[in-house]
Amino acid sequence: MTAHAPKNVFLSMKNRKLDSLTALPELSEAVEDISISQGIQAAYNYLLRAEVIFNLRKPSLAVYDHAFHFIGGAQKYGLTLISALQDQFDITIIANQEVRHEDFSDWYDLDLSKCKIKVIKLPFFEERKAFHLDPAFITHDVKNPFHLISQESGHYDVFVNNSMNEMVYPLSHISVLICHFPERRPQSYFYADQYTYVICNSRYTAEWIEKKWKFTPHQHLYPPVDMESAETGFPKKKNILSVARFEPEGTKRQREMIETFMKLNREWPEIVTGWTFILAGGSNPNNPYLSKLEETIAENPDQNIELKINVPITELKSLYQESTIFWHLCGLTHEDPGEIEHFGMTTVEAMQNKMVPIVYDGGGLREIVDHGLNGFRVQSKAELLEWTITLFRDQTLVQKLSQSAQEKARTYARKKFEGRVKVFFDEILKRMTSPDVFKT
Amino acid sequence: MDERAKEIRRLKETLDKKIAEIHDLEELVNKDIDRTFPSPVEEFSEKELTTYIRECLSSIDIDLEFKPDIRAITSHRKTLGKPIVFLKRAFLETTFRSIDSFLDKQIHFNRQISALCRALLLRTSHSRERMKQIEERISGCEENLAILKNKLENLRSGPEPLKNRPTVRPLK
Numbered sequence: 001m002t003a004h005a006p007k008n009v010f011l012s013m014k015n016r017k018l019d020s021l022t023a024l025p026e027l028s029e030a031v032e033d034i035s036i037s038q039g040i041q042a043a044y045n046y047l048l049r050a051e052v053i054f055n056l057r058k059p060s061l062a063v064y065d066h067a068f069h070f071i072g073g074a075q076k077y078g079l080t081l082i083s084a085l086q087d088q089f090d091i092t093i094i095a096n097q098e099v100r101h102e103d104f105s106d107w108y109d110l111d112l113s114k115c116k117i118k119v120i121k122l123p124f125f126e127e128r129k130a131f132h133l134d135p136a137f138i139t140h141d142v143k144n145p146f147h148l149i150s151q152e153s154g155h156y157d158v159f160v161n162n163s164m165n166e167m168v169y170p171l172s173h174i175s176v177l178i179c180h181f182p183e184r185r186p187q188s189y190f191y192a193d194q195y196t197y198v199i200c201n202s203r204y205t206a207e208w209i210e211k212k213w214k215f216t217p218h219q220h221l222y223p224p225v226d227m228e229s230a231e232t233g234f235p236k237k238k239n240i241l242s243v244a245r246f247e248p249e250g251t252k253r254q255r256e257m258i259e260t261f262m263k264l265n266r267e268w269p270e271i272v273t274g275w276t277f278i279l280a281g282g283s284n285p286n287n288p289y290l291s292k293l294e295e296t297i298a299e300n301p302d303q304n305i306e307l308k309i310n311v312p313i314t315e316l317k318s319l320y321q322e323s324t325i326f327w328h329l330c331g332l333t334h335e336d337p338g339e340i341e342h343f344g345m346t347t348v349e350a351m352q353n354k355m356v357p358i359v360y361d362g363g364g365l366r367e368i369v370d371h372g373l374n375g376f377r378v379q380s381k382a383e384l385l386e387w388t389i390t391l392f393r394d395q396t397l398v399q400k401l402s403q404s405a406q407e408k409a410r411t412y413a414r415k416k417f418e419g420r421v422k423v424f425f426d427e428i429l430k431r432m433t434s435p436d437v438f439k440t
Numbered sequence: 441m442d443e444r445a446k447e448i449r450r451l452k453e454t455l456d457k458k459i460a461e462i463h464d465l466e467e468l469v470n471k472d473i474d475r476t477f478p479s480p481v482e483e484f485s486e487k488e489l490t491t492y493i494r495e496c497l498s499s500i501d502i503d504l505e506f507k508p509d510i511r512a513i514t515s516h517r518k519t520l521g522k523p524i525v526f527l528k529r530a531f532l533e534t535t536f537r538s539i540d541s542f543l544d545k546q547i548h549f550n551r552q553i554s555a556l557c558r559a560l561l562l563r564t565s566h567s568r569e570r571m572k573q574i575e576e577r578i579s580g581c582e583e584n585l586a587i588l589k590n591k592l593e594n595l596r597s598g599p600e601p602l603k604n605r606p607t608v609r610p611l612k
Contacts, residue, residue, distance in 0.1 A: 031451050039470030040462065044455045047448055056445050150465055169465055169473055185488070186477040194473070211483070260583070267587045271594075333575070336487040382582030389590045 041154050045173040048157055053433050061089035061158040062118075062172075064149055066133040066165055069097035071107045071282040071310070072245065073223065073345040074180045077201065078162030080224045081178070083110050084418035085425055091115040094152060096122055096133055109226075109313050120148055131284060135165045140188035157432060158425075166192035174428055181205050181342040182212045197428075202343040202364035219424060224417035225409065227349035229321055238275045239323035240388070241355065243316070243346040244330060246283040246290040246309070251339045253329035253360075254279055254293055258305060260381045264388070265303050271392055272304075277327075280308040280319055317353075324398060325391055326350035326375075327384065331360040341365050351375070351409035354402040358387050368412075374404040493561060500554050510536070 027050065035043035052059045063082050065075055082091050093115050101117065104110050124145035125133045138144060146167045153159040154171030161168050162178045167189040170177075177195040182205070184190070192198065198217040200206045209217050240261070244252035261277040283290050290309070297305050308319070328347050331340035340363035341347075347357050347368050359365045361377035369375040376387040391398050462468050484492060510532050515521030536543075 027447060028451060031455075035455070037470070039468055040455055040458050041468040042470075044452070044459065047452050047455065050448050051445075054444060054448075056448070147465055151468075154459070154468070171465070171468065185480075189474065190477065191473065263583055264587065267584070268591060271590075336485045339487075380582060381579055382586040385583055386586045386590070389586070393590075393594070 059157040062156040063160040064094040065162040068095035086114040204364040224414040225348040225412040226414035228352040241323035276304040320353035326355040326357040328359040331362040351405035
């Protein structure tokens with residue numbers, strides 16, 4: 001090991017006004033020094049930085065998510081983030097299963113044509129034919145399958161880990177972990193604290209990062225939500241809408257909402273007359289929870305309940321525009337903080353379309369809905385009924401709340417998110433390309 | 441391509457080759473990356489506790505019947521090995537015989553503790569199930585109450601003539 005610190009070739013070139021040829025032996029020497037003292041990867045990162053500093057190429061960025069191959073709010077977050085950076089960076093999207101640009105366009109209305117897609121299959125999950133790559137399967141007695149992604153991360157200037165998976169050790173010079181929620185406590189293969197920056201999606205998530213991981217995230221960026229229609233004055237129908245993934249564990253509480261609507265239908269049919277309850281959301285194939293809901297609805301055809309599974313974005317937009325009330329009970333009767341909504345993107349989408357939200361009083365939803373001002377927060381099915389009936393009976397209140405809801409929801413607009421992302425990554429680029437602040 | 445770019449590319453290619461041969465992340469970064477962390481049980485949620493208890497119980501099960509195996513004692517020495525192994529085994533066998541009764545008691549205790557933990561876990565699970573049922577019943581009652589309350593309000597705010605209608609017809 002060398003006792004002295006590696007030479008800052010970039011800085012010495014600047015200060016001594018050396019031409020590139022004179023500096024070449026120093027570069028080689030610095031690479032050697034770093035390689036010995038900090039490992040080969042650090043030396044490699046040094047060269048990657050040199051290429052960017054000397055304008056030999058655009059900085060490269062990779063974004064990884066083990067769930068890019070299906071629709072999800074977290075995935076939309078990561079992809080919207082990189083869509084704002086397509087001009088500044090040479091971007092690669094790393095997925096574990098086949099996915100196409102067209103899918104991203106269909107699912108999230110995002111044009112990512114300037115980004116490359118690289119699929120890295122993980123043998124551990126391939127052998128098990130797993131569609132959903134659950135990091136919870138990986139314990140200390142299993143070899144970390146995500147090391148393949150770690151190795152790949154070392155080929156980029158910036159590596160962004162967008163997945164709820166802190167088992168990927170970042171090798172790039174700058175690394176960013178987007179934490180949608182700290183699911184696991186620090187245990188085997190925990191590397192969240194090894195990232196240069198940690199971004200979180202809500203104050204609720206930030207609070208749990210501090211509680212579980214014992215550090216404060218560097219940046220708080222609310223998810224981008226851009227569901228507001230350019231057209232105004234679209235006619236509203238007597239629809240109650242729920243938009244959430246049909247999780248096999250039932251964490252989004254669709255069953256409870258169906259039960260509540262059916263109870264209202266049974267106990268007070270006059271007040272529900274003309275109202276329809278629509279549940280939209282994505283689902284994996286062969287979902288037993290969804291099958292059970294389908295069964296319940298089929299057994300009660302007169303209840304005016306409809307299921308819309310994996311609908312395209314255009315249909316979803318229409319549903320938002322036409323519906324009046326939005327129900328979201330994710331978190332109800334859950335004790336585990338991870339099963340409570342970490343933010344609640346669909347609630348904001350509904351509010352942007354002048355829907356009045358009635359949501360569970362917990363998690364990130366508390367940051368979105370101000371009780372009585374732009375919607376209602378409830379802690380039980382009884383309260384859900386109470387406020388729904390209030391809205392059924394008071395059209396003036398619906399008008400007032402829907403207007404306030406739209407105004408509040410505009411604070412989460414995609415343009416604002418993109419602006420914040422650009423500021424953040426500009427700072428990263430500045431740090432990366434400035435010889436003055438060079439640190440290996 | 442200028443000299444600088446060529447030199448960087450050359451150095452990168454050299455490192456690329458080295459990196460391709462290394463499959464261990466720790467070797468790449470020249471430090472240990474895996475650490476051990478404490479388990480702050482007092483901070484755990486119900487879900488985390490369930491997993492934690494399950495893991496603890498399975499590790500107790502592994503150690504439950506533990507008794508040292510004297511057959512594992514061997515020696516690589518050619519001539520001296522056999523007598524050394526014989527003496528060691530004889531010594532340990534005598535010692536173990538005297539502590540066998542204590543070990544048996546310990547094993548019995550371990551088994552009882554393991555069984556007790558399972559029973560307590562089962563009792564907790566039964567209690568939670570009952571609590572869930574009661575909560576659902578209370579929730580049902582609250583829902584009915586909410587509907588009835590609103591029905592009543594609806595009746596009270598009904599049409600004016602209906603509201604003011606005398607309940608008892610006045611006598612002529």
